[in-house]
Amino acid sequence: MTVLFPPPVQPVHPVALVVFDWEGTLVPLPRPGEPARPVPGAEALLTELAALGVTLAVATGKSRRGLDEQLAAFGWQSRFALTRCAGEGPPKPDPAVLHEICEALGLAPAQAVMVGDTRYDLQMASGAGARAVGILGGLDAAEALAQAGAAAVLAEMSLLGEWLIPQVPRALEGLPPGRHWRAVCPINAVPEQPEGLRFVWHRLRGPDRRIRQPEPAFLVRHRGGLRAYLNRCAHAPVELDWPEGRFFDESGLYLVCATHGAMYRAEDGSCAGGPCHGRNLVTLEVREGAGQVWVAFENGSP
Ligand code: FES
Structure with missing residues (x-):
């Protein structure tokens, strides 16, 4: 060189x-x-x-x-x-x-x-x-x-x-191409159940993606892995957690909306009961590597 x-x-x-x-x-x-x-x-x-x-x-x-x-x-x-x-x-x-x-x-x-x-x-x-x-x-x-x-x-x-x-x-290396990966936080910053970690996900839209629309999102640990979702209930567009950062029910299997009690399976965000009626949380792609949590935040994301 x-x-x-x-x-x-x-x-x-x-x-x-x-x-x-x-x-x-x-x-x-x-x-x-x-x-x-x-x-x-x-x-x-x-x-x-x-x-x-x-x-x-x-x-x-x-x-x-x-x-x-x-x-x-x-x-x-x-x-x-x-x-x-x-x-x-x-x-x-x-x-x-x-x-x-x-x-x-x-x-x-x-x-x-x-x-x-x-x-x-x-x-x-x-x-x-x-x-x-x-x-x-x-x-x-x-x-x-x-x-x-x-x-x-x-x-x-x-x-x-x-x-x-x-x-x-x-x-x-090896992260799926065609997306833009953002290091959200160190892996050890994601708390254990029943807590999760709130972060801001960005949807880029408009001409040349110049409009940056922040969306609340969160990370949780579940069965040894990490899951990332938009913090938006499928029943109504409100955040799930109350008090702030608490997402799981007592069993540790479900993410619960504090407003009317919709329950979502922690592994995939699918509706498990309550007023979500078959509608799911919006999942975000998440990976771990080099001590960081990486989330896909543009192409290929919802
Ligand atoms: S807004 Fe979440 S259950 Fe109604």
Whole structure:
């Protein structure tokens, strides 16, 4: 691997989100008369990162129309969980857009890596508390990218995977692709019955998933495993627990709605009696790994 400056560093936080600049990074700077195409290695890298469960996003100074046209031309419309273009937030190097992307995806900036070809990309990452990788080929030289806070400066995009993938937590490997996984809490933070752990799940909707709709959700332990559900009774749209955090009945087999007593089987959220009348709790996909509880919170979720 050709790492120009400085050498790879040991990860402080595992990588769960990679935010790419567009022109000069994923796509060569435009040349008159030449059709736009991804830089060599970009397609394979995006595929590999997605297969590992890494969330992908774009933060670019390109116009929305121009980006959407190229995403469509490459068949990349569903590659990225979020894209942000010129005019959709303060320009780089202001970190606001990167903050917004992390918040919308439920990830901390420390879990994010920004990949770009200019000092502004890297300064935006530094300002947001994310790591940054510089790719040569744009206007800035290696020294300028390093001075702007790059954790590494790479000669070309095809080298990024070798630097990045060892920093992806093993917990993400093997998670079903096509979803975006969020570390909700450490595994040992989920209490024993009859308690559960409340958390906020995010439904992303609207154009380009820009509207983030928080939904109450909870985790419970049941027969040695974890289950995650939206905290919404199937009888009426109210939260189940009262007092807050108490979900189980005395038997430890059922989750009970405190309002009118609907009972749900803890293993799958199916109605076991009461006014839920055959309607079930909404289940969320949950996995354990690397000491964390991971919940799928976008594609494939209800
Ligand atoms: S609102 Fe839950 S049982 Fe009626």
